[in-house]
Amino acid sequence: MAGRSIQGLRCLITGASSGIGLAIARQLAAQGARLIVSARREERLRALVANIVAAGGEAFAVVGDITDEQTRRRLAAESATRWSALDLLVNNAGSGAFGPFAESSPDRLRRLFELDFFAPVELTRACLPALRAAATEHRRPLVVNVGSVLGHCAVPWKSEYCAAKFALRGWNDAVRAEWAREGIELLLASPSTTASEFFERVELGEGLARPAGGSRWFPPSSPDRVARDIVRAIRRGRREVVPSWGGRCLVWASRFFPAVIRWTLARQSPPAS
Numbered sequence: 140m141a142g143r144s145i146q147g148l149r150c151l152i153t154g155a156s157s158g159i160g161l162a163i164a165r166q167l168a169a170q171g172a173r174l175i176v177s178a179r180r181e182e183r184l185r186a187l188v189a190n191i192v193a194a195g196g197e198a199f200a201v202v203g204d205i206t207d208e209q210t211r212r213r214l215a216a217e218s219a220t221r222w223s224a225l226d227l228l229v230n231n232a233g234s235g236a237f238g239p240f241a242e243s244s245p246d247r248l249r250r251l252f253e254l255d256f257f258a259p260v261e262l263t264r265a266c267l268p269a270l271r272a273a274a275t276e277h278r279r280p281l282v283v284n285v286g287s288v289l290g291h292c293a294v295p296w297k298s299e300y301c302a303a304k305f306a307l308r309g310w311n312d313a314v315r316a317e318w319a320r321e322g323i324e325l326l327l328a329s330p331s332t333t334a335s336e337f338f339e340r341v342e343l344g345e346g347l348a349r350p351a352g353g354s355r356w357f358p359p360s361s362p363d364r365v366a367r368d369i370v371r372a373i374r375r376g377r378r379e380v381v382p383s384w385g386g387r388c389l390v391w392a393s394r395f396f397p398a399v400i401r402w403t404l405a406r407q408s409p410p411a412s
C-alpha cells in the first residue's frame with residue numbers, strides 16, 4: 140500500500156487519556172494531525188487538548204463512556220459537523236480481565252465484550268458516513284483497530300480478553316475486504332505487554348494477585364514506543380503491525396508451531412492468590 144502524510148489528517152482517537160492512546164494522540168498532533176480525543180477522565184483530556192493547542196495544533200475533547208451509544212453518536216456527530224469527513228479513526232480504548240473462566244461471570248464477559256469488541260465496531264459503524272465522505276475526497280480514510288497479540292495467540296486465564304481481541308481481529312479482516320473497493324483501509328495493531336495503566340485496571344478474579352506486566356525475558360514496551368510503531372504503520376499504509384519483537388515471536392510461533400505453543404501453555408501454573 141502507498142504511504143500517507145499525517146499533516147492535516149482529521150482524526151478521532153478513543154482511549155486518549157492514558158497509555159497507548161495518549162501517546163498516539165501526542166505523536167499525531169506533533170506531526171500536524173487535527174484531533175478529536177475521547178475517554179471518560181475529563182481533566183486528562185482537557186490537559187492533552189490544552190498542550191496540543193498551546194503548541195499550535197488543533198484538538199477537541201469529547202468526554203464519555205465509549206460503551207454508551209450516546210457517546211459514540213456524539214463522537215460521530217462531532218467529526219461530521221466539525222470537518223464533514225473523517226480521515227483516521229483509532230479504536231484504542233480497551234481493558235482486560237484475569238482469572239480462570241470457570242470462576243468468572245457472564246457479566247464480566249459481557250462487560251469486556253462491550254468495551255473491547257462492540258464499542259470499536261459500533262463506533263466505526265457510526266463514523267462510516269464521515270469515512271465515506273473522506274473516501275470520496277480520495278483521502279484514503281483509515282480505521283486503526285488496537286487489538287493485541289492475544290488476538291493471535293490465546294492464553295489461559297485471559298479467556299474473555301483473548302475472545303474479544305480475536306473477535307476484533309476477525310471483524311477487522313472481514314470489513315477490510317468489504318471496504319477495499321470503497322477506498323476505506325484498515326490497520327490492525329497488535330501490541331504485546333505495554334507499561335501503561337492497563338495492568339492496574341485489569342478486572343481480577345476473586346482473591347487473585349494482580350498479574351505482572353511483562354517478564355525478565357519479555358520486558359514491557361513503553362506506550363511511546365508502541366505508538367511510534369503504530370504511527371509509522373499509518374504513514375506507511377500497512378495493514379498490520381505487531382509493535383514488539385517478543386510479540387512478533389509469539390504471533391509467528393502460534394502460526395507456525397501451534398503444537399509447541401499448546402504444549403507450553405497447558406503447563407502454565409495457575410494464577411497466584
Ligand SMILES: NC(=O)c1ccc[n+]([C@@H]2O[C@H](COP(=O)([O-])OP(=O)(O)OC[C@H]3O[C@@H](n4cnc5c(N)ncnc54)[C@H](OP(=O)(O)O)[C@@H]3O)[C@@H](O)[C@H]2O)c1
Pocket residue numbers: 153154155156157158159160177178179180181203204205206231232233234235254285286287288329330331332333334335336337338340352362
Ligand atoms: N497494556 C498492554 O499490555 C496492552 C497489550 C496489548 C493490547 N493493549 C490494548 O491497547 C489499548 C490501550 O490500552 P493501554 O495499555 O493504553 O491501557 P490504559 O492506559 O489503561 O488505557 C486505556 C484507555 O481506554 C480508556 N477507556 C477504558 N474504558 C473506557 C470506557 N468505558 N469508555 C471510554 N474510554 C475507556 C481509558 O480512559 P478512561 O479511563 O479515562 O475512560 C484509557 O484512555 C487497549 O485496547 C488494550 O487492550 C494493551
